[in-house]
Amino acid sequence: MSELQIGVLILGGGVIALVVGFNVFQEWRFRKRTQQAFARAHDDVLLGVPKNNVRDGVRADRMEPVLVDAELEPEDDEPMFEPQLPEQTPFVREQALPTRQEPAAQQLDVPVIDEEDEAELAMDSADHQALVVAMQDPSLDFIAEVVFHEPHELAAMPRFNVGKRTQLIGRTERGLWKVAEALPGTRYKQINISMQMVDRSGAVTEQELAAFCQQVSRFAEDHDAAVSFPQRQQKLVAARELDRFCADVDVLIGINIVPKSSIEGARLRSFVEAAGLQLEPDGAFHYLADSGNTLYSLVAADQMPFTFHTLLDKSFPALTLLFDVPRVAGGVDVFDRAVYFARQLAQEFDAQLVDDNRRVLSETGLTRIRDQLLHIYGSMDDRGIAPGSVAALRLFA
Template sequence: MSNFQLGLLISGALVLVAVLGYNAWITHRNAPKRALPPEPGAAPEPLARLEPDFDGAALGLPASADDTEPAFDGHAVDLRDALQLPVPPAERRGGLDPLIDAIVPIAAEQQVSGDAALAALPPTRRAGSKPFAIEGFNEATQQWETPQPGQRYRQFQAGVQLANRLGALNEIEFSEFVMKAQGFADAINAMPDFPDMLHEVARARELDQFASEHDAQLSFLLRARQAAWSPGYVQQNAARLGLVAGAIPGRLVLPAGEAGLPPVLTLSYDSQAAMSDDPEQSAVRDIMLSLDVPLVHRAQQPFARLREIAAALGQVMDGVLCDQNGTPLPAMAMDPIAADLEQLYDKLDSRDLPAGSVLARRLFS
C-alpha cells in the first residue's frame, strides 16, 4: 500500500470519527434533560402526592445579584424550606347560604330523628347541574347541619345553588328542586314554604352574570429554549419549589397552607410523556402554570408565587415564559395583570364572596 493510499485511509478514518463524534454531540445536546441522580449513599426522595380538594407573602426566594430574578441553584439549594404559606382567615359560615342558594324552610309537625331524615333524603344531591342539600337545625348547637344519626330536628331547610360555572339555575332545575324538597317534606310529615320561582331564577341570572364577569383562570407556558426536558427533570426541579404530585399523571400542585383547600397553583405537562414506558426518554418542551383565581385566597398571593416559580424554573431549566399561544412575555407584561387581579379581589370582597372562601369555591365550581 502506497503512502498516498495510507494517507487517504487515515484521512477517511479521521473524517468518520469526526462525523460520529458530531452526531453523538448533537444527539446528546438534543436529548431531554434528565433528573440528577441522588447523592451517593442517599435514598432517592419520592415525590409527595396530593389529591386536590374542591369541597403574606410570596415564595420568599433569595434575590439574585441584579435583583431581577430569584437566585436558584438547582444542584445545591432546596427551596421547599423557603415556602411559608399563610393560612387563610377562618370563615364564619358554611353550608346553605341565601347569598348563593335558593332556600326553602321546612317545618315539621313533630320532632324528626336524624336517622329518619337521612332515610328521607333524595338519592341524588343535584337538581340538574346545581348542587342540592337539606339541613336540619340543631337546637343544642344552634347551627344548621346535615342531618346526623342520633339527633332530633324540628326545623329543616332545603337549598339549591343559584349558579356555578355551568350557568344559572333555570326553571327546569328549579322545578326539579321543588319536587325533591316536596318529596322530603312529605316523607317526614312537614310543610315546605317555597319562594317564587321567577324571583329565584332572576336572582340566579344576576349572580351568574356577576360570576362570569369576575371569573379569572390564568395559564402561562414555560417553553424550553433549546433542549427538551424529561418528566423526571421537570418533577425534580418543581419539587425543590414545593410542588407535589397530583392525582393526574403530568400534574403537580403547590398545596395551600391548610389541608382540604384547593391548591394554590398547578403545573401540568403532557400526560402521555408522564405515562411513557421510559419517561426519561420522553421529551417535554412546554409546561403549563395555572392559577384559578377565585378558588385561592388573596392572602396567599398566588399570582406573586406563580411569577416567582416561573422565574426560578425558567432560570434553572433554561425556559422562557409565554402566553397560552406560545408568544414570549416580557417581565413588564405581568405587572398590569397583577393590578387587574387586585381590582378583581376587591370586587369579590365587596360582594361578600372573597376569593378562596367556601362560597366562592362553590360558586366558581
C-alpha cells in the same frame, strides 16, 4: 408446684385479664362517643368539589388572558390584555351575592366527655351553631324549610336528582342545628334543604329549580311535614345577575414554559418537588397554601396528566403554570410568586416564558396583567366575595 400455687396463679391471671378487658372496653366506649360527637360522614361542607376545576367551554363568555409582549402597545379602545380561551383549558364561573361573607372554618377543641348525650353537647356552642347555619347561604343557595309536626327520626336521608350542590342541615328536638344525618335516636324538628344556584357550569335554570322544589315537596309530603320556599322568580333573577358577575371575574392565567429541548420527567419531578409542589390525583403539580387550597399548579402543555409512571419514562416539550384568579387568596403577591417559580423553571431547563400566542413574556406584559388582577380583585371585594374565600371556592368550582 402445689395445687394452691397453681390456683393462685390462675386466679391472678383471671384478674389481670378482667382488668385489661375492662380498660379496652372503656377505651372503645370513649372513642365511640367522641366519634359520634365530632365525626361527620358527609362531603366537605365548604367545597364538595374538585380543586382547580374549570368550566367545560360550552359557553363563550368566559375568557383567559393572554400575556402581552412588551413591544405590543394596546390601542386606546382595547383592553390592557387580550382575553383568549385556549381549547385545552376551558373556564368556569359561579354565583354569590353581596349580602354576607362566609365564616372561616373553625376547629373545635375536643373535651373529655362523660355524659350519655355527648353528641348533642358537642354542638351546643354559639360558634359551632353559627358555623353549621352558615353552611347554607341565602346569597348562594335556594333554601327550602321542611318543618315536621312532631320531632321526627329519619330512617334515611333523601337524595335529590339535581345538577347543583345540595346540603341538608337539621334542627334537633333540643333546638340545636347539625348536619342532617340518619342516626338512630336523633329526631329533628326541622330540615333545611339547600341547592346552590350558581357554579362554573352556569346559573340554575327555571326547570332545574322547579324539579328541586317538586322533589323537596314530595319528601315533605312523605313525612307529613310542612314546607316553605323562597320566591322563585326573585331567586332566578338574582342567580342570573350573579352568574354574569362571576363570568366577568372568572379568569385563568396560563404561563407557558417552552424549553429548547424536551424536559425529562424524572428531572422535572425532582426540581418541582424541591420547590414545594406536590403531585395531586388530577395529574398536576400543585403548590398548596396552609389551608390546603391550591395557589398555583403546573401541568403539561399538551394536557397529558403527570403520573409517577410518565414522569419516569417520558419527556415533556412544554409546561404550563396555571393561576386560577378568583380561587386564590393573597392576590397579586401570590401571582408574583407564581411568576417567580415560572422563571426558576425557565432558568433550570433553558426555556422561555411565553403566552398562548407564543409571544415572549415581558415585564411590561406582566405589569398589565397585574393591573387587570387588581381590577378583578377590587370588583370581587366590592361584591363581598373575597378571592379564595369560602364563597369564591363554592362559586368558582
